[in-house]
Amino acid sequence: MDTKKTSLYQLHQDSKAKFVEFAGYQMPIQYSEGIVEEHKFTRNHSGIFDVSHMGQLFIYGQKDLVEDLERIFPLDLKNLKLNHSKYSFLMSDNAGIYDDLIITKIKDGFLIILNAACKENDYKILKRLLNDKYKMILDEERSLIAIQGPKSVEILKSVIQGVENLNFMSGNWFTLDDYNIYVTRSGYTGEDGFEVSLTNEFADKFTRRLIDKGAKLIGLGARDTLRLEAGLCLYGHELSKDKTPVEANLKWAISKDRILKGNFIGSDIITKQINNGVNKIRVGIKPEGRIIAREKTKIYSESNLEIGEITSGTFGPSVNGPVAMGYVENEFSKKNTKIFLEVRGKKHPATICGLPFYKKSYVKGVN
């Protein structure tokens, strides 16, 4: 099967990207300056990320749709205001995570941003769960461009006036060169920033405008180190069909009201796990020294019991040291618990720590 290309493919090539195949797409892993420089540039200035491979699912409907979606997502969607977004999950009956996603209330329905590798399957699952009752468009005609980092608001507002008035996790429609553009203040780096949904034919021109204003293209490599420092989960690593939101330490994303009332897919398991606890839970892990513990590294207790496994681990350029996340048995999940990581046959000391590794600077109260 041929790999797909995003609308920015030519721009990536012009910018000397190294490509990798990711979820069936040719995507830039890094550009000429390298992952560490790209990471730091995003933290200190403004990075542009082509995330057009992600799914943009528009579902149209009124009151019925809200009720039907509440049987799927553990959210208080009735009270979700127009243009406001929530982080959530598509779950199995056992509360295993099929995907993690952002759902935004738009006029006449909802916009759901899905992971690239999951989007086709999500679409099928949702279509079945909604009994084909609503118009659903997994929109391949639109690109998604993220701009992240402290200078992003200045840069984006010089191109699209008014975006500076958006609060974190909210969005709106804007018009630029007669194109309708949906902008949300959100991201995946732990920095203030925006995600811009726009028609494919305008994506290249729009992105070049951001570059002219001083932002730089950033590859998937730095996207991974940025999100890991920010303590954010990556589907296929921290999250999978075998993990529930409670195990993933994401119960904050489940509306309290919905936990009490239940009646959503997976709610029995979620309620049980919230009341009785879970065997293993996601934690932050800080290795001592410089040793990098990658995915699948085994975790041991001080008394040499195997207690879990790393799900993501790398070197954090802003932390200037190794960082990791993984699952450990509940009794070893407290902050400051000493653990050992087996790397290349040798056990290295590490500590369970709070997340994020790098402090967020989201803009919350503009208005």
Next chain:
Amino acid sequence: MSEVKFSKEHEWIKLEGDIATIGITKHATEMLGDIVFAELPEKGSNVEKDGTAGVVESTKAASDVYTPVSGEVVDLNQSIVDDPSKINQDPESSAWFFKLKIKDKSEMDTLMNKDEYDKFAKESSA
């Protein structure tokens, strides 16, 4: 008179008397990207030709470092362990990895000279 040779695993080796200085090539660092971790063999240990003798890690992945000849590890470059970014900056000189007292000089004959290596590197990355 010193002699610099290269291995297919992208190490360089410089022989002076019976002491060989070993590091990774500029081409290797370009393939790896930003190096953020380096591990060296133990001083005093013996390493065998083509065996692992260290590890480098970039933000993306870990890669073994091999020794192109056999010998006893007589010196280590601690500065690249303390600051692995030095390997990207100056791989073929100040960011050497370790020094060996070699056993069999004829092992050098199996390695490539600069022209052969440059050709090999170009072909292997094409």
